[in-house]
């Protein structure tokens with residue numbers, strides 16, 4: 510195989526060592542499919558089992574490491590990630606296809622997350638409570654959960670791994686990390702950075718390859734105490750089924766079908782910008798993307814006209830070309846899925862604006878942003894997650910109907926409203942069935958120091974991120990002490 514300039518051959522990291530295994534997978538640039546980012550080791554079940562074993566062996570030492578040691582490692586790694594934002598952002602854009610500014614922003618975010626949880630390692634406070642019985646004192650402390658499998662998707666190749674791995678390490682757990690097949694590059698850099706920042710051998714183990722092939726080792730082993738997963742609903746449910754017989758703790762972040770309500774009293778420019786960023790940022794490949802635009806009658810035609818014009822003005826090109834506003838779809842399979850949903854929407858009576866294939870100098874998976882108008886809540890495009898640059902518009906009579914349609918979904922990750930009415934915004938915040946609610950800002954784009962997660966089919970288990978992350982990665986111990 511011809512590896513391009515700047516490409517690499519990377520092994521698994523097991524017990525602190527580079528472990529190659531027998532097979533390699535090329536990492537292909539979705540903006541230019543002739544560009545091979547590198548070759549990455551492809552794990553067998555034996556590799557995965559070795560990673561679990563290494564994590565088990567490292568647990569006693571790391572579980573008792575001082576908070577200072579854990580904090581220092583995470584802080585050092587976070588500083589390095591931020592210092593290398595240009596280089597790591599370029600790698601991320603090259604392997605995943607989001608634009609350079611988006612990729613660089615994600616890398617910086619990952620560094621901030623590492624540093625935040627470094628601080629959290631020092632704040633793992635417990636409680637002392639007087640007993641209901643005389644002469645006794647009760648303490649409640651938090652201990653590490655144990656060995657944790659971290660299984661991540663391709664759409665945020667460094668931020669999602671960081672927001673799972675950082676709290677896992679901060680609270681004294683050891684980790685087996687399996688990144689998505691399409692984006693091993695950013696994952697390897699993150700794991701290697703943490704290794705060089707001083708993690709003891711085996712505390713963080715990286716195995717790359719197919720979830721279908723090695724998933725049962727990472728989710729079904731009785732040696733695994735917790736599984737934190739982000740990905741599709743189908744895989745999440747499979748993991749839950751595999752883990753349940755062992756009573757392994759599971760945290761799942763899955764799909765969304767996020768509504769953005771636009772009311773008649775909205776500022777049109779704000780509404781268009783919020784919809785554009787929310788629906789098509791990161792090529793629409795975000796679980797928090799605004800995929801259902803629910804628009805009241807008085808502003809509908811003006812909103813659709815202005816949004817269509819703005820979409821057409823967007824430059825779709827190589828993720829790493831300056832001025833690109835939307836990069837390619839991640840791979841040929843995802844592109845076929847996006848186009849399948851557009852065809853189905855047309856068959857079911859919607860009209861598609863945009864959504865054409867885009868030809869560029871290099872062969873990449875380029876698709877123009879697509880808006881499906883004239884849809885109703887029962888259509889497939891409004892029920893199933895597309896995970897691409899596709900948004901649909903549902904016209905409604907008034908706010909009450911907009912709220913009902915917004916909540917008419919099996920998902921409940923993120924929701925948004927654009928309005929100048931404090932009353933409508935307040936009511937929506939209270940009555941939306943989503944875990945995260947946005948007023949006059951895109952449904953995608955969150956802070957890292959507050960909880961992230963959804964309701965219903967979107968999420969399972971305790972919230973991720975911020976101080977709430979502690980809930981999943983620790984177990985409470987109640988002690989009764991008589992002096």
Ligand code: ADP
Pocket residue numbers: 660661662663664687688689690718719720721723724725727728739740741742743744745747748
């Ligand atoms: P997507 O590829 O759309 O992000 P998936 O749910 O297919 O969503 O993949 C998310 C992550 O789950 C990936 O790292 C993938 O390798 C992994 N995965 C896929 N199937 C399994 C499985 N059966 N067990 C464990 N992990 C899996």
